[in-house]
Amino acid sequence: MNELGRLEDLPQEYRDALTARNLVPLWPSLRGVLPPKIPTRQTRATCWAYKDIRPLLLQAGELTPIEKAERRVLVLANPGHGLEKMQASAAMYLGMQLLMPGEWAPSHRHTPNAVRMVVEGEGAYTTVEGEKCPMARGDLILTPTGLWHEHGHDGDKPVVWLDVLDLPVVYYLEASYHIDGQRQTVKPSVGERSHVRSGITPTPLFNRRHSAYPLLRYAWKDTRAALCELADNESDLEAVQITYTNPETGDDAQNILGYYALLLRPGQSLRLPARSPACVFHMIEGQASVATDAQSFSLEEADTCCIPGYTAVTLKNLQKDQPSFVFMADESPLHRKLGVYEDRG
Numbered sequence: 001m002n003e004l005g006r007l008e009d010l011p012q013e014y015r016d017a018l019t020a021r022n023l024v025p026l027w028p029s030l031r032g033v034l035p036p037k038i039p040t041r042q043t044r045a046t047c048w049a050y051k052d053i054r055p056l057l058l059q060a061g062e063l064t065p066i067e068k069a070e071r072r073v074l075v076l077a078n079p080g081h082g083l084e085k086m087q088a089s090a091a092m093y094l095g096m097q098l099l100m101p102g103e104w105a106p107s108h109r110h111t112p113n114a115v116r117m118v119v120e121g122e123g124a125y126t127t128v129e130g131e132k133c134p135m136a137r138g139d140l141i142l143t144p145t146g147l148w149h150e151h152g153h154d155g156d157k158p159v160v161w162l163d164v165l166d167l168p169v170v171y172y173l174e175a176s177y178h179i180d181g182q183r184q185t186v187k188p189s190v191g192e193r194s195h196v197r198s199g200i201t202p203t204p205l206f207n208r209r210h211s212a213y214p215l216l217r218y219a220w221k222d223t224r225a226a227l228c229e230l231a232d233n234e235s236d237l238e239a240v241q242i243t244y245t246n247p248e249t250g251d252d253a254q255n256i257l258g259y260y261a262l263l264l265r266p267g268q269s270l271r272l273p274a275r276s277p278a279c280v281f282h283m284i285e286g287q288a289s290v291a292t293d294a295q296s297f298s299l300e301e302a303d304t305c306c307i308p309g310y311t312a313v314t315l316k317n318l319q320k321d322q323p324s325f326v327f328m329a330d331e332s333p334l335h336r337k338l339g340v341y342e343d344r345g
């Protein structure tokens with residue numbers, strides 16, 4: 001590969017003439033934007049332990065009233081991107097959100113898509129387009145782009161959940177904004193009751209409530225049962241993984257980020273190939289290690305880590321006699337739509 005000319009090789013007068021006309025020579029920066037064989041990734045393998053987050057989040061509950069926060073969130077920021085960027089990866093944002101009993105996080109809608117993975121507590125709910133979605137540990141609740149959502153809490157202990165948003169990429173596209181709304185009138189819940197069995201959906205033609213996002217809440221008890229069934233019925237299946245999908249189209253549940261849950265059999269070690277998207281792992285139940293060639297994290301319940309793209313990962317269940325359950329989020333839908341998705345094995 002040729003050594004390319006440097007900026008310093010050019011006469012200062014010439015460089016100034018370019019700058020004055022908003023022009024930049026490509027060759028000094030060509031290898032930077034098109035590095036050989038593998039992309040440069042700002043995303044660093046990073047782990048956030050829940051035992052570190054929890055006391056600081058509860059302290060935020062005392063320091064900052066909900067009215068002053070709107071959303072009381074500590075952002076899980078990847079130091080590789082710079083903490084102020086508030087990104088876990090190029091396309092993913094992660095935050096731990098706290099709602100105290102009786103608090104209310106007011107209604108708004110925004111262009112980035114969000115999901116909540118419930119970490120701790122009972123009695124809270126997110127109302128999405130008038131549909132009240134109760135929150136229990138491990139439940140996944142979608143608040144897709146443009147839909148009104150607000151959070152409330154009728155219980156008596158703090159509730160914490162993990163927010164996953166595609167905010168960094170929507171912001172990068174200069175397409176990120178929000179609109180404030182009124183408290184929503186709750187209507188009878190339809191999503192879950194209209195999709196009680198996979199493969200059976202209301203016929204869209206006759207469905208007056210038809211929405212691009214027909215299912216907003218994926219209860220952990222159902223997801224867990226599906227994973228256990230899969231593990232029991234297919235004893236030679238290596239990756240016991242489900243994808244959270246749109247029940248009417250079979251597509252990923254959202255357009256930009258993909259969401260999955262994985263059962264690791266007792267003591268199982270599972271290698272995930274090096275793929276182009278970055279991936280987030282969050283421990284729902286049990287304990288597991290998440291290892292790359294370079295480093296390894298040990299995840300306890302409610303811990304979260306992020307691994308950059310183009311990196312093979314080995315997950316290992318650290319429990320010898322019980323399954324462990326992992327929630328995963330990645331950038332696959334975005335990479336596939338853009339045509340840049342790669343699996344390097």
Ligand code: GTQ
Nearest residue numbers: 071073095097110163165
């Ligand atoms: O709960 O609506 O972590 O709007 C970041 C932005 C949560 C939310 C976040 C948000 C929300």
